[in-house]
Amino acid sequence: MITFQTDPRAQEYLPREVAVLSEYVKGGGGLVLLGGNVSRRQGIDQWPLNKLAREFGAGLTAETDTVGGVSMPVMDISGAWRSHPNCEDGRPVLTRRRFARGRVLTVGSVKYLVTSRDLTPSPPPPIK
Numbered sequence: 001m002i003t004f005q006t007d008p009r010a011q012e013y014l015p016r017e018v019a020v021l022s023e024y025v026k027g028g029g030g031l032v033l034l035g036g037n038v039s040r041r042q043g044i045d046q047w048p049l050n051k052l053a054r055e056f057g058a059g060l061t062a063e064t065d066t067v068g069g070v071s072m073p074v075m076d077i078s079g080a081w082r083s084h085p086n087c088e089d090g091r092p093v094l095t096r097r098r099f100a101r102g103r104v105l106t107v108g109s110v111k112y113l114v115t116s117r118d119l120t121p122s123p124p125p126p127i128k
Contacts, residue, residue: 001021001024001029001030001031001032002031002032003031003032003033003034003052004034004035004110005034005035005036005049006036006110007036008043008044008046008047008048008050009043009046010047010048010049011048012048013048013052018052018055021055022055024102025099025100025102025103025104026099026101026102027100027101027102028101028102030103031099031102031104032104032105032107033052033058033104033106033107034107034109034113035050035060035072035073035106035107035110036108036111044060044061044062047060053075053106056097056099056104057077057080057097057099058075058076058077058078058095058097058104058106059075059077060074060076060106061073061075061076063091064093064108065088065089065093066087066088066093067084067087067088067094067112068112070109070112072093072094072109072111072112073093073109074091075092075093075095075106077092077097080097080098081095081096081097082096082097082127083095093108094107094108094112098127
């Protein structure tokens with residue numbers, strides 16, 4: 001399942017939608033949260049995508065770091081999360097975690113997926 005929001009003023013996720021996504025992931029499904037850069041802290045706090053990320057123990061911040069030439073919001077994550085190892089400043093912007101039997105992946109900016117840059121992969125460490 002993929003959810004994508006770049007506008008902090010986007011429509012809120014309904015409580016039932018959040019519950020269904022959580023149960024889906026707990027049951028073994030995968031969830032990808034795709035975002036975009038938000039420059040104001042106020043926008044970050046009210047962003048529906050950020051509220052959804054908190055359901056899984058993460059949150060987007062107004063700070064940024066760069067991966068492959070793409071600036072992305074830094075994630076506020078707990079120890080259950082793993083971060084992509086190739087950020088310029090080493091802060092978490094691409095993160096993943098197990099959640100019960102499923103997995104959640106965050107990508108701070110959809111630009112990371114659609115940019116024309118060298119996509120030579122660097123394998124991430126395995127999820128334990």
